[in-house]
Amino acid sequence: xxxxxxxxxxxxxxxxxxxxxxxxxxxxxxxxxxxxxxxxxxxxxxxxxxxxxxxxxxxxxxxxxxxxxxxxxxxxxxxxxxxxxxxxxxxxxxxxxxxxxxxxxxxxxxxxxxxxxxxxxxxxxxxx
Amino acid sequence: xxxxxxxxxxxxxxxxxxxxxxxxxxxxxxxxxxxxxxxxxxxxxxxxxxxxxxxxxxxxxxxxxxxxxxxxxxxxxxxxxxxxxxxxxxxxxxxxxxxxxxxxxxxxxxxxxxxxxxxxxxxxxxxxxxxxxxxxxxxxxxxxxxxxxxxxxxxxxxxxxxxxxxxxxxxxxxxxxxxxxxxxxxxxxxxxxxxxx
Numbered sequence: 624x625x626x627x628x629x630x631x632x633x634x635x636x637x638x639x640x641x642x643x644x645x646x647x648x649x650x651x652x653x654x655x656x657x658x659x660x661x662x663x664x665x666x667x668x669x670x671x672x673x674x675x676x677x678x679x680x681x682x683x684x685x686x687x688x689x690x691x692x693x694x695x696x697x698x699x700x701x702x703x704x705x706x707x708x709x710x711x712x713x714x715x716x717x718x719x720x721x722x723x724x725x726x727x728x729x730x731x732x733x734x735x736x737x738x739x740x741x742x743x744x745x746x747x748x749x750x751x
Numbered sequence: 752x753x754x755x756x757x758x759x760x761x762x763x764x765x766x767x768x769x770x771x772x773x774x775x776x777x778x779x780x781x782x783x784x785x786x787x788x789x790x791x792x793x794x795x796x797x798x799x800x801x802x803x804x805x806x807x808x809x810x811x812x813x814x815x816x817x818x819x820x821x822x823x824x825x826x827x828x829x830x831x832x833x834x835x836x837x838x839x840x841x842x843x844x845x846x847x848x849x850x851x852x853x854x855x856x857x858x859x860x861x862x863x864x865x866x867x868x869x870x871x872x873x874x875x876x877x878x879x880x881x882x883x884x885x886x887x888x889x890x891x892x893x894x895x896x897x898x899x900x901x902x903x904x905x906x907x908x909x910x911x912x913x914x915x916x917x918x919x920x921x922x923x924x925x926x927x928x929x930x931x932x933x934x935x936x937x938x939x940x941x942x943x944x945x946x947x948x
Contacts, residue, residue, distance in 0.1 A: 702801055705799075715887055717888070720858070720887050720888040723859065724799065725799060726772050729915045731914075742776060745776060745809075748809065749805035
């Protein structure tokens with residue numbers, strides 16, 4: 624049986640410019656882009672049934688990316704998703720080590736367009 | 752000193768690779784077009800359980816080694832890559848048999864790289880290679896110390912090529928890493944030590 628790769632990503636970032644850039648990068652590749660401007664919006668999309676690759680900004684007001692992941696775990700919303708952190712912060716805080724099993728990658732801003740498309744396409748292939 | 756002499760007929764070359772956040776793309780670089788080598792390779796990647804099979808499938812795409820998820824009680828074979836399944840620890844019993852077991856997380860993770868690496872036993876027949884790739888935290892540092900102590904070769908990914916360099920840094924800080932290498936260098940070193948079948 625041929626396995627069809629997942630074609631959906633969610634970009635979670637309070638920076639609307641980043642959300643727009645991601646749509647421009649991925650939609651021409653035939654990848655559906657769901658955008659969420661906050662951790663709460665991300666949770667809402669997951670509860671509506673989103674499954675795919677999640678590019679999660681770390682530094683967001685109210686609920687940051689790590690807190691959002693903790694809430695995903697608490698609500699049982701992890702399965703079927705691959706999470707890559709998208710951040711300007713180079714080194715994650717050591718106190719967040721307990722979340723590392725849930726985070727497949729860590730992509731540092733600024734990123735090269737080609738590089739992030741290649742990375743994300745690779746992870747989409749992990750989900751069928 | 753690197754243990755580069757060929758093993759005797761009954762000996763094995765056992766490579767244990769520890770990898771975490773950012774590791775999957777490094778693994779894909781290492782194992783892209785990877786030849787069939789005279790070694791057993793065990794990969795401990797921190798990851799959600801539902802991508803275990805997908806990681807195997809991707810590594811197997813262009814790699815001439817057989818790639819599969821390690822199973823409890825399975826004797827290890829030459830020319831095979833075993834990926835540790837999520838949510839259980841993996842160790843090698845007598846350097847020959849995979850044992851999966853439930854136990855507390857070690858340094859927040861299960862499977863633990865340290866648990867897998869420290870299960871290796873010194874003997875005169877086997878050769879060992881320990882490799883630490885990108886990741887958060889310090890899992891693998893004790894494992895590297897152990898592999899060096901039993902006469903193995905120890906490698907870690909260069910910090911600048913890591914998505915997160917905490918794990919290779921922690922390994923390096925033990926003073927027991929033979930060489931820091933980029934993914935391509937790690938690949939070449941493993942091939943050279945193991946030898947192509």
